[in-house]
Amino acid sequence: MSSPDDRPAGHGGISRRRLFGAVGAGAVAVGAGAALGRLTAPDAVAAEHSEVVPFRGGVQAGIVTPAQDRMHFAAFDVTTESRDELVALLKKWTQMAERMTAGLETTEGGAVDGAEYRPPDDTGEALDLDACQLTLTIGFGPSLFVGADGADRFGIADKRPAQLADLPKFTGDALDPARSGGDICIQACANDPQVAVHAIRNLARVGFGTVALKWSQLGFGRTSSTSTSQTTPRNLFGFKDGTRNVKAEEPAALAEHVWAAPLDGQLWMAGGSYLVARRIRMLIEPWDRTTLHEQERVIGRSKGSGAPLGERDEFDPLEFEAKGAGGKPVIDEDAHVRLASAEALGGIQILRRGYNFTDGSDGFGHLDAGLFFIAYCRDPQAQFVPMQQNLARNDALNEYIKHVGSAVFAVPPGVGDDGYWGSTLFA
Secondary structure: HHHHHOOOOOOOOOOOOHHHHOOHHHHOOOOOOOHHHHHHHHHHHHHHOOOOOOOOOOOOOOOOOOOOOEEEEEEEEOOOOOHHHHHHHHHHHHHHHHHHHHHOOOOOOOOOOOOOOOOOOOOOOOOOOOOOOOOEEEEHHHHHHHHOOEEOOOHHHHOOOOOOOOOOOOOOOOOHHOOOOOOOEEEEOOOHHHHHHHHHHHHHHEEOOEEEEEEEEEEEEEEEOOOOOOOEEEHHHHHHOOOOOOOOHHHHHHHHHHOOOHHHHOOOOOOEEEEEEEEEEEHHHHHHHHOHHHHHHHHHHHOOOOOOOOOOOOOOOOOOOEOOOOOEEEOOOOHHHOOHHHHHHHOOOOEOEEEEEEEOOOOOOOOEEEEEEEEEEEEOOOOHHHHHHHHHHOOHHHHHHEEEEEEEEEEEEOOOOOOOOOOHHOO
């Protein structure tokens, strides 16, 4: 349960779409990553007060957009060997995604106005619902570029960023291959679960024959805030989660830690980011039998206020040098907040966007529940990997959690007026 490490800042105001326009050459021409962070955040914050989040823009919605309450995340394997078929699907998906994020059917009248003796073009379960701030965000996995046999699957092997590599095995990992990896991911976030599920369902439906769903995850109750306009939520252990997350209103931090820049090696990724997904099983029953004192020691914060141990307010600084009785650190050496902090990691930060999940029981009388961890970062190899290595080796929280799924994806820049999902990669 990695935690990023930054403080909230003030608001600004400027329109993302008005500033960015088309993707492709326009996105590359933005230049430094600092410009991306500076120009995109405020419009994302404004989206919190509207039911419709604009689909097109310089960066994809669903990254710095104020985190919605529900999520449906899906990973697909590409089953076709045809580049043309894959590109055609990405174009079709783009058309559908733009309509659904506006609160519309996948096609005009698609649910009930089509031919009587053919399947509808829209499954219809969102007909009476509005857009609910639906965002759809796409990413491409390492295996889309180079297959397991080393083959250049779609003529894009030379465009695979160095940052996009499978994550190493971390100490304690118990990964299920059926819940890991994937060629393409789509993250659907909304304030109504049926809207998010409808979006993934319809994209998977039209993808039949070109892609196949590999795994998916439903999430509820965001486990971090991506805007200073949001309060800090709680995870299933009952603690406030993501207090020090990078926020949409922090352009310098976004430019440094989240947005890919032209100088990072692949121009098609400028204005994009990298998504790390980890399915983290929380061992609910042992945690629930643990004393409050031990729970707070393990996390390093007060359960009620969210304040660092020894402090009074949630946003008080972490005083790692403070000593308590017998000269012991007030925040233990193996406390989660210490090991996940920028202070312990040489300044590393990430933007968290995870969700709680509960998927029934495991057949042994235990809840299958936990955190579906999602993080966006500029370079997962330089940011997430050292963070998780530090946590996996030393975190007191490891007694109560288990990492059971894992994936990493390159999230391209946003879609311009004439572009489609992945157009900077395939054009």
